[in-house]
Amino acid sequence: MKRLLPLLLILVGCAPLVAAPLPDKAPAASANWSSWRGPEQNGVSRERDLPDTWSPKADALNNNLIWRAPYGGSTTPIIQGGRIYFPGKVGEGETQQERAVCLDETDGKLLHEFTSHVFLTDIVSDRLGWTNMTGDPETGNVFVQFTSGLFYCLDKDLKPLWSHSLTEEYGRISGYGGRVTSPVVDGNLVILGMMNSSWGELAMGGARWVAFDKRNGDVVWWSQTPYRARDTYYSVPVVKVINGERVLVSGSGDGGVHAMRVRTGEMLWSFQMCFWSVNCSPVVDGNLVYIGHGEQNADGTSGEVFCLDASQIEKGKPKVVWVVKGIKAKFTSPILHEGMLYITNDGGGLYCLDAKTGEEVWTYEYGTDSKGSPLWADGKIYVGEFDGRFHILQPTPTGCNELHSQYFKGKNGVPVQINGSPVAVNGHVYFMTSAEFYCLGKKDHKAAADPIPPEPQEPPVVKIKPIAPGYLQIVPADVTLTPGDSQAFKAYAFTRHGQALGEVKVDWALGPMLPPVWPVDMPPPPPPAPGAKGPPDLKGKVEPANGVETKLTIAEPPPLQFGVLDAKLGDLKGHARIRVAPKLPFVADFTKVPLGRTPAGWVNTQGKYSMVVFKGREVLMKRNDNPNPLVARVNAYIGAPNLSNYTIESDLYGTKLRTDLPDMGVGANRYTLMMLGNTQELRVGDWDAQSRADKNIPFEWKPEVWYRMKLTVTVKDGKAEVRGKVWPRDEKEPEKWSIELTDPLPEKEGSPFLFGNATGAVDAKNPGATVYYDNVRVTPNK
Structure with a gap:
């Protein structure tokens, strides 16, 4: 549900940790770097006269350090309107959140931050903030997807304008690896890829893209790949004119790269490269698309880099111009500059390939582990290394030289990492480690950037005749x-x-x-039963x-x-x-739901739950014949994400199969109350992967017994009072709550949901433990 939001803003003035003396006149913030790979979407900056060397020490001679600031992260910043934007994490323990950060481009001072809760995700704290923000130079607004699936449009001061809860509204799948996708802006649209399982034609778990109107958050189109999705991914789309059409090109979670018309989402072509996901972002030059992956190939090698001709499509696939095997480009994206394709592998190796033929020109080992993508600027390549080293390299026609390498040593046993990519704009190079943010540049910098070459344009729409x-x-x-x-x-x-x-x-x-x-x-689905409506x-x-x-x-x-x-x-x-979706109060009437189907209005249920007759009653059953975590362990979202201060009740029945008992529960306001079968515990919390605001207590329960679960959340005086009860359904409701939790950082709203985890599932012939649900009721608190 689109949310037009009230003001939620923290304005902070904070000096950088160390500030080098600024030049007499700071460079004018005349250019933007509104997308993580720059205005050309290929990792190339047209800046000139950038540093060959530098030092993080403020008192070092000719240190080429403009400023450094105590704001670290695991992403690539964007720069727009003289301001720097990036996401990250903030707080510890029960106060941990994510945030969007806004710094002043000239001195690194903190101007604004916007915080967001982490909930209903299997992603751990160390992998928060891996997504990139993107900006819209036309409006000055910026966009960010947080780990929880909250997708925001923020103004230049980080005031929220509209938002969507992608998980609760569209069944977004977060996974556990931190691979959260980044948006791209084109024209009036902001477009975001995701793995999701919603309802109707989008009920199957799949890799999809959704386009929103950038000004008001209305959904404009959905698009989906033709193949089975297998893993989360973070390939960022690129929008270019290819063969006369404006096209969005992106890798995805099905092992492929796909192209669609950007204004309508119509799929033009798909090309599968590997079995698992593609994290590499494409680079487009004319009709040619360059992209790689880091997964295993059929011949036993790992990784490939492809050049595809998107103007020659046969049977829905582009022509392969060339392919190079053995380059494990699992995380990084290539640079394309003056006929050369530069790409790094996972092990800190830099490859220079002839873009026309794929022939290897040279390779250079600069490190041991790479996550961030390289940047070309001023004839140099700037690139970070995961283990905390930042490199400035000098490529030549025959090889590569190291100009400078800077190692960042951690404090108190905490290592420094570099996961993001550098950017270069307005005479400076910007990058961040997990601990700090750096701005590099020459104090006497005066050289203007080279102009960006013109790009192919669409032919005009001639409206002389209809x-x-x-x-x-x-x-x-x-x-x-x-x-x-x-x-x-x-x-x-x-x-x-x-x-x-x-x-x-x-x-x-x-x-x-x-x-x-x-x-x-x-395999195709089974045909509907004869006479089925x-x-x-x-x-x-x-x-x-x-x-x-x-x-x-x-x-x-x-x-x-x-x-x-x-x-x-x-x-x-x-x-x-x-x-x-239902208004409150709501009582589910399962007698009106056809057998074999799921309740209308519920998200993320089709193919994962099913109506059955059990012990003479029509009840909802959690599917137990598929071990895939995306099917076996599921939240079924009942209502809109803006509901607050309510109570959910349900009867639940779990079966034991072999040694396994299921996990089962109910959810309210983004908190889950769950009965854990194999550990015999009762748990309440909002973030399963992390111990933030949560509580576990020993709780013995038996299979083949109907239990009633009751969860109520009351938000008052800046806190959430979360209380849960569980008792055998045939017994009187106890007066005392079974488990209670006070959250000082409350989840203020959220969709009610049912939770089920069919543990022990192998396949349809060897199903797992089963959960049944009955008498589901959601009522507003008095």
Whole structure:
């Protein structure tokens, strides 16, 4: 649910830890570096007269240190409007959070910070803040995805303008490795990739992209790959004009690289490189796409670098111009400069390849471990090493020389790491370690940057004669409403090459939820049972039924729905996805849900839960025949993410299989109350991977017994009172709470949910322990 947000801002003035004397006149912040790889999206800066050497010591002669500041991180900063932006973590223990940081470009002073909670993720503290922010020079706004899945549009002072809870709204999958994707801005859109499992055609877990209107957060389109997704990833999309069309190109979690029309999300081509995920971001030059990976190949080698011709597509795949095997480019992205492709491997090796042929020109070992990508600037390559060393290299036509290497020694046994990439703009080089932020430059710097070469442009849309539209788009394309709500929608037409034609009149109608889109590399789903009915049409009122714009008013009842708003223009069809979430109080009526299906309005449930008859009652069952953690261990989100101060109750029943008991529970306000089967514990907390605000107590419970769980969260006086009860359903409710927790950094809102973990699952023939749910009820606190 899109959130238009009130002010939440911390304004802090803080001097850098060490500040070198500034030149008489600081360089004007006339240029932006609004995306992590720069304005050309290829790791190249056109700056000149940058340092060959430097020292972090303020009193060192000719240290080329402009300033250093005590703000570390694991990401690549962006620079926009004279300000530096990046995410990171802040606080310790029960006060630990993530934050977006804004520094002054000229002196490194802290101007603003915006904090965000970490919740409902398996990512640990050490891997917070790995994503990159991105900026929009047109509005001055910046965008950030936090580890919890909260995606924000912030103004230049880090005041929130709108947000989405990607996990609760769209079933975003965080994984555990810290690989959180970064957004990209193009035109009026901000686009973000993710792994998710939502509902309807997006119910299957998959690698997808979502485009939001950058000004108000409306969903404009979804796009998904044709292949099965296997792992989280952090490849950042690149937007370029290829073969006359404006295209977004990105790696993904299915081992492939994909291209789609940026304004509509229409998939143009896909190319699978490996079995697991692709973290490398592509580089595009004309019609050529360069990208690599670090996974195992069929011949036993690891890693490949590809050059693909995106103007020659056959059977949905681009032509392979060349491929080089054995370069394990798992984390870093390449540089393309003057006909040479520079790429680092995981082991600190730098490769120079002829971009036309892929022929190796030279290699150079500068280190032992690489996570951040290299930067080309002023004829040099600046690159960090994971183990805390920063290098300045001098590439030549025949080899590479080390100009400078700086090692950062940790304090009190805490090592210094460099995970991000350097940037160069306005005469300075900027980078951060896990402990500090550095700005390098010559005190007498005066050289202007070289101009950025012109890039290919789309041909103009000629409107002298009518153009037949090739695509119909409905905005907003995905909404969450409650019974009785109204929402306006508009229809837009595009050419068959993805160029905007403007608003169009269409015929509007309500339709049913669409079936899941099945990956082409998986066995097809079983056919529906004979006589099985399809999902019902969305219930509501659409006025007018024809026009550029219409208004949808959701019926009440029913309390829960899935469906679509259809639009038709001649033979063209488009639709918007409509989720109807419940108002409180809410009581789930499982007798109205067809067997084998899941409740309408619930996110992240299709294919993971199923209605069954158990002991003569229609109940919800947690699927137990798939060991994949994305299927076996799941939250089923019931409502909108802006609900607060409520109580959830449910009856739960767990079976024992072999030596395994399941984990099962309920959630409210982003806190989970769970019965842990194999450890016989009762736990409450908001962040499973980290001990922040959580509590575990011994709690013996038996299989094949119905228990009632009750979780209530009250936010008051800046704290959250979290209280849970569990008791055998056939017994009287105890007066005393089973477990209580006071959180000084409260989760103030969140969707209610059910939790289930089918432990011990092997496959369909060897299923795991089972969880059943009944009598689900969510009520506002009195």
